[in-house]
Amino acid sequence: MSNCQQTLPKAIFLMGPTASGKTELAIRLSEQHNCEIISVDSALIYKGFDIGSAKPTQEEQARAPHALIDILDPSIAYSAADFRRDALALMDDITKRGKTPLLVGGTMMYFKALLDGLSPLPKADPNIRQEIEEQADKHGWQWIHQQLEEVDSEAAKRIHPNDPQRLSRALEVYRISGKSMTQLTQTVDNDLPFDIVQFAIYPPERSQLHERIELRYKQMLDLGFEQEVRKLHQREDLHVDMPSIRCVGYRQMWDYIEGNIDYDEMVYRGIVATRQLAKRQMTWLRGWDKLNTLQTPMGDNAEKTLASNMKVILDSLN
Template sequence: MSERHSSKAVLIAGPTASGKSALALELALSAGGIVINADSMQVYRDLRIITARPTQDEEARIPHRLYGHVDAAVNFSAGAWVADAAKALEEARIEGRLPIFIGGTGLYFKALTAGLSVVPPIAAEIREDVRARLERNGVEALHAELARRDPRAAERLNLRDRTRIARALEVIEATGRSLLDWHHEGQPPLLPKDSFRAVFLAPERDELYARIDARFDAMLAAGALTEIEQLAARGLDPLLPAMKAHGVPALIRQLRGELSLEDAAMIGRADTRHYAKRQFTWFRHQLPEFEWVKPDEARGWLAGAANAARASR
């Protein structure tokens, strides 16, 4: 290919608060890159503060794509992200920029490098009916229904996982086929093997948890509660992804007078720490092609990636 960076790309993943954004910005500045978001919550324009999106100054220094481009009322999917990522990737290639994908959403990275299952769009009336039954009858009743209609999918799901149970039931209802069957038929990856370098930042757990706690407090000081108040005023479906971002449910409860700010912050910090733990597990088992490095080793990895990018020009 004649583009300056050919098909090469850099993938920077890691748990929340691991220092990914600073690393991506440094690489983009040194290698002529474009930063492409691979975080499922940072896509929402309503959630700039509570998801620690790049600052306006950072976005002005280097091109950033797929940040804050989706309304919170949208049930944004991995398939929709892949479609947007394909456009951003093509833009990077046309402009001769190094595409740098950064985030902590494992499914996005897996879709990028291994492809994604294709599930037909679910009609709005089916989705609304399933969610109404969920609210009316409870998650246990919906799981029991799923067990009758799609026992294989039901067996794999946690009995309290409202979102995934509803999703599996929507799919069987709309298509007559199990979600597991659809997972076997998918789109090819946007980035085939050998077309990218991938790193996973792996801080020591105690250090990471301390950073998570400090960052959550900093987000509150920066106006996160006001941001969530504006989101809550919209009266959106609580099952929407944006309404379940870490810290959002607890802060909404605080605004309703159900929790003190201290208790809400405690829940938000704990939820984020638990999520970080799951990120470690998911990437270790699902994405073995990522090279794990400590944050203090990241500069060396960064230099290697920048040199490789320059060599491909």
């Protein structure tokens, strides 16, 4: 490591699948070490998304405040680029105050955007997006795919004709900027002036994680998750195609409230969708470089495991 790298301030990434025990470990670190928590979660950013997102309770946030929680109305989109901008500003402020940034969550795309940087892609243009959707309704998505192939053959090779979201975005980027997504992604802003120590926490067995997910989902229902989503459903400006409502659990409850599925099916789909999310998160982590693994505290040895995890993290900062 160069002298320049040695002088970089430390920052901690604490990643892991949903229901793996990230929050309690982060709070303990904040209480017992000079850390400040930055949430890395695409659901926790939304106001009113409390129960279904497993947002830290008021008591937990009183113990250890979390930045980037409750920052947006659910009608507003928030991108990985938005997160990177906000996280870097917070990390700089925390470091200037002599503390260590502790980034905690399971939105792996946000972590990757912070670590590897992002291409300078233009922001979405609702008018152009609507124009593309109207053309798709008239001609079909295969026609849209052909339009993309004419301006960005590399992207057309990567994106399947039955993937409307990515097709629309790739063509939108070209129509906004006059440059293909392939061209723009060759330029990446990856300046990250921190020495990052990375950790992932999860149970030793997948079945244990599945059990924790099912238990937590049912606890959310007992805490009033349905009432939380019914309140959101009453708003005329929210609908099922918004990123906020597509969050795992919320989409399934929304379908139940609209009468598309019955209660038991909602519970089943909610648990399955959460397990699928955890599987995707684990897939990200299996390919992650420079990753230290921790074990989820469970059973009679929970406190001992928690203390061991904390020691491993704190030792890495020395």
